[in-house]
Amino acid sequence: xxxxxxxxxxxxxxxxxxxxxxxxxxxxxxxxxxxxxxxxxxxxxxxxxxxxxxxxxxxxxxxxxxxxxxxxxxxxxxxxxxxxxxxxxxxxxxxxxxxxxxxxxxxxxxxxxxxxxxxxxxxxxxxxxxxxxxxxxxxxxxxxxxxxxxxxxxxxxxxxxxxxxxxxxxxxxxxxxxxxxxxxxxxxxxxxxxxxxxxxxxxxxxxxxxxxxxxxxxxxxxxxxxxxxxxxxxxxxxxxxxxxxxxxxxxxxxxxxxxxxxxxxxxxxxxxxxxxxxxxxxxxxxxxxxxxxxxxxxxxxxxxxxxxxxxxxxxxxxxxxxxxxxxxxxxxxxxxxxxxxxxxxxxxxxxxxxxxxxxxxxxxxxxxxxxxxxxxxxxxxxxxxxxxxxxxxxxxxxxxxxxxxxxxxxxxxxxxxxxxxxxxxxxxxxxxxxxxxxxxxxxx
Amino acid sequence: xxxxxxxxxxxxxxxxxxxxxxxxxxxxxxxxxxxxxxxxxxxxxxxxxxxxxxxxxxxxxxxxxxxxxxxxxxxxxxxxxxxxxxxxxxxxxxxxxxxxxxxxxxxxxxxxxxxxxxxxxxxxxxxxxxxxxxxxxxxxxxxxxxxxxxxxxxxxxxxxxxxxxxxxxxxxxxxxxxxxxxxxxxxxxxxxxxxxxxxxxxxxxxxxxxxxxxxxxxxxxxxxxxxxxxxxxxxxxxxxxxxxxxxxxxxxxxxxxxxxxxxxxxxxxxxxxxxxxxxxxxxxxxxxxxxxxxxxxxxxxxxxxxxxxxxxxxxxxxxxxxxxxxxxxxxxxxxxxxxxxxxxxxxxxxxxxxxxxxxxxxxxxxxxxxxxxxxxx
Numbered sequence: 003x004x005x006x007x008x009x010x011x012x013x014x015x016x017x018x019x020x021x022x023x024x025x026x027x028x029x030x031x032x033x034x035x036x037x038x039x040x041x042x043x044x045x046x047x048x049x050x051x052x053x054x055x056x057x058x059x060x061x062x063x064x065x066x067x068x069x070x071x072x073x074x075x076x077x078x079x080x081x082x083x084x085x086x087x088x089x090x091x092x093x094x095x096x097x098x099x100x101x102x103x104x105x106x107x108x109x110x111x112x113x114x115x116x117x118x119x120x121x122x123x124x125x126x127x128x129x130x131x132x133x134x135x136x137x138x139x140x141x142x143x144x145x146x147x148x149x150x151x152x153x154x155x156x157x158x159x160x161x162x163x164x165x166x167x168x169x170x171x172x173x174x175x176x177x178x179x180x181x182x183x184x185x186x187x188x189x190x191x192x193x194x195x196x197x198x199x200x201x202x203x204x205x206x207x208x209x210x211x212x213x214x215x216x217x218x219x220x221x222x223x224x225x226x227x228x229x230x231x232x233x234x235x236x237x238x239x240x241x242x243x244x245x246x247x248x249x250x251x252x253x254x255x256x257x258x259x260x261x262x263x264x265x266x267x268x269x270x271x272x273x274x275x276x277x278x279x280x281x282x283x284x285x286x287x288x289x290x291x292x293x294x295x296x297x298x299x300x301x302x303x304x305x306x307x308x309x310x311x312x313x314x315x316x317x318x319x320x321x322x323x324x325x326x327x328x329x330x331x332x333x334x335x336x337x338x339x340x341x342x343x344x345x346x347x348x349x350x351x352x353x354x355x356x357x358x359x360x361x362x363x364x365x366x367x368x369x370x371x372x373x374x375x376x377x378x379x380x381x382x383x384x385x386x387x388x389x390x391x392x393x394x395x396x397x398x399x400x401x402x403x404x405x406x407x408x409x410x411x412x413x414x415x416x417x418x419x420x421x422x423x424x425x426x427x428x429x430x431x432x433x434x435x436x437x438x439x440x441x442x443x444x445x446x
Numbered sequence: 447x448x449x450x451x452x453x454x455x456x457x458x459x460x461x462x463x464x465x466x467x468x469x470x471x472x473x474x475x476x477x478x479x480x481x482x483x484x485x486x487x488x489x490x491x492x493x494x495x496x497x498x499x500x501x502x503x504x505x506x507x508x509x510x511x512x513x514x515x516x517x518x519x520x521x522x523x524x525x526x527x528x529x530x531x532x533x534x535x536x537x538x539x540x541x542x543x544x545x546x547x548x549x550x551x552x553x554x555x556x557x558x559x560x561x562x563x564x565x566x567x568x569x570x571x572x573x574x575x576x577x578x579x580x581x582x583x584x585x586x587x588x589x590x591x592x593x594x595x596x597x598x599x600x601x602x603x604x605x606x607x608x609x610x611x612x613x614x615x616x617x618x619x620x621x622x623x624x625x626x627x628x629x630x631x632x633x634x635x636x637x638x639x640x641x642x643x644x645x646x647x648x649x650x651x652x653x654x655x656x657x658x659x660x661x662x663x664x665x666x667x668x669x670x671x672x673x674x675x676x677x678x679x680x681x682x683x684x685x686x687x688x689x690x691x692x693x694x695x696x697x698x699x700x701x702x703x704x705x706x707x708x709x710x711x712x713x714x715x716x717x718x719x720x721x722x723x724x725x726x727x728x729x730x731x732x733x734x735x736x737x738x739x740x741x742x743x744x745x746x747x748x749x750x751x752x753x754x755x756x757x758x759x760x761x762x763x764x765x766x767x768x769x770x771x772x773x774x775x776x777x778x779x780x781x782x783x784x785x786x787x788x789x790x791x792x793x794x795x796x797x798x799x800x801x802x803x804x805x806x807x808x809x810x811x812x813x814x815x816x817x818x819x820x821x822x823x
Contacts, residue, residue, distance in 0.1 A: 097452075196495050349509070352507050
């Protein structure tokens with residue numbers, strides 16, 4: 003059973019306060035961040051006419067939207083949202099590192115994030131406060147594409163568009179847990195939970211396959227253990243913390259995983275809509291400047307745009323609207339990336355040693371799909387679980403490639419923090435094991 | 447209420463980073479090339495979570511275009527960016543107006559920040575006393591406040607008319623307050639205070655670091671020397687408000703180098719100590735008003751043909767520097783060379799010469815304490 007204090011923490015509303023913490027005290031000295039509440043300073047009121055006109059053009063193409071709240075945001079605030087994922091997500095050193103690097107890169111003007119849009123309802127779109135008039139028109143049109151995608155894509159309709167509030171709740175709960183059990187301990191469990199997040203797949207519906215993924219397996223088993231272990235048991239705190247924290251992080255990770263698994267189609271659609279809307283809106287000199295901006299887009303944007311443009315030429319608006327409704331990256335690339343488009347996009351497989359390029363679209367497609375499936379990370383499956391001893395066996399089944407040994411040790415130590423029972427990782431001829439006696443490596 | 451989670455998280459991250467670097471200080475400090483472009487770089491990413499990775503990178507990667515900026519970047523995997531991989535590697539990520547930012551970065555520390563971390567670690571490890579900062583207002587500090595003993599003293603015209611000024615002040619005070627008093631606080635008014643030149647003490651130091659790069663300085667030795675220097679800096683920075691540092695390396699010939707080069711040495715050549723001492727001496731020009739220190743690191747195995755010249759240069763250097771500290775690199779108790787013998791003999795009779803064998807960290811601590819005792823005199 004949950005202790006009263008913690009149950010209260012999870013039932014908090016946004017107006018509640020978990021009590022003064024170090025962070026609360028620091029708050030008074032820190033500059034404000036991107037608030038959800040509009041102010042005169044952050045409202046894009048001078049663009050209201052343009053927003054209305056651009057929306058009207060987009061609706062004419064058959065698009066529909068959730069309510070959108072456009073906000074002006076500073077570079078630091080955009081870096082914060084980009085590094086955390088959501089503006090009010092819990093604070094952790096891992097995000098701090100990303101935030102720091104992002105700020106440095108932006109300060110050195112290596113690049114600049116022009117906008118960020120959140121998959122919530124209502125949608126919040128943050129536009130960089132130093133954008134030019136044209137850049138703001140471009141990103142408003144781009145945001146319209148995203149919001150239509152959020153509302154109408156079948157995978158997104160299943161996503162949790164209340165995640166902004168949930169993140170706030172998670173964040174407060176984690177701070178409360180930190181106050182109760184010690185911030186270092188909670189931070190360590192968060193780091194361990196984030197470490198196993200690579201095994202997430204928000205598209206996986208089959209319960210059997212889902213259980214083979216470490217994140218879901220641990221989430222399920224920790225939940226069961228937390229219910230079984232009595233509060234008087236010395237293991238209660240660790241089990242409870244691991245279960246609560248992993249549960250929250252699992253929920254957030256699924257939300258972000260969806261964004262990763264639809265990036266090409268989502269960005270492609272937003273770029274396509276932006277292009278089509280601005281085609282009708284900009285004057286020739288603005289169009290020329292826009293074309294230059296457009297050509298510098300990162301690869302997912304260009305691949306997605308090119309595929310949508312090709313579908314549009316063959317099937318018109320009905321065709322592209324249908325594709326944006328039903329597809330995600332893997333099906334989108336698999337079905338629409340032809341040899342001709344691959345060549346036009348100048349995509350190839352590059353042999354790093356010889357420098358040879360292979361323009362075979364089939365191989366390119368396979369690699370993109372593989373990246374989308376596994377995010378370029380090694381995949382391990384839970385292949386065995388002993389309910390009596392609670393021992394777990396993981397297996398890495400790629401026979402051609404072996405895992406980095408040092409990484410295996412560090413990884414298992416993190417997993418062991420969440421699941422303090424014997425864990426075995428099989429990697430071809432290597433058997434990594436961690437238990438109460440420590441870490442060991444054997445060879446078959 | 448809004449919490450700036452970014453700043454809080456960054457503070458947490460930087461704290462982790464500092465812990466990590468402190469733990470790995472011994473490995474980092476032993477590198478031949480410690481500094482590059484003013485940064486200390488490590489090849490271990492601490493921003494990364496310990497997720498699983500493949501042991502070897504893939505042979506074939508997805509590529510695109512001709513490597514224009516904004517299109518391609520280095521693949522993931524913890525290698526130093528820009529170290530030879532082709533630019534055309536395609537990364538299927540990115541946000542509007544940006545490339546992907548989530549790739550774990552290599553740790554790059556500003557050299558000064560690295561030194562501060564090293565100092566914190568070493569002071570703690572060697573149990574050395576932390577000390578307070580020097581006064582930073584003005585170039586001159588006095589031991590104690592001077593009493594106004596008389597009115598007849600040298601100074602500007604206003605000072606020379608001091609007697610009249612004070613009489614005017616006395617009259618003014620009587621008129622305005624009815625009291626025969628001066629309306630100024632003599633203790634704190636610079637007008638009435640002067641400093642005695644012989645009691646002035648400079649808060650500026652010229653530190654010359656002279657390093658023998660003839661082949662003996664590497665690995666463990668170089669780590670000891672660097673640690674030695676970092677601790678010295680800790681104390682000297684607190685003592686002086688202005689520290690001018692000059693770096694000289696020598697083998698057969700000597701040259702003045704920049705700091706980064708001094709901390710990225712390549713051992714080579716023979717040993718001509720006279721060349722090094724001569725170069726150090728030449729640097730003194732224009733720094734007469736500074737406290738002048740020479741910190742000299744060598745194994746002392748001088749070329750036999752250079753011994754006489756080295757002896758002569760050493761005498762001249764001892765005349766011109768306020769203090770010469772010679773750290774003999776001697777991890778293996780090597781036999782005493784003629785130059786080392788000479789220095790040992792001189793230590794007994796020359797007040798501004800200090801000598802110490804640098805063998806291990808404990809020995810470094812004693813050496814530092816010895817040097818600092820001399821500096822504070």
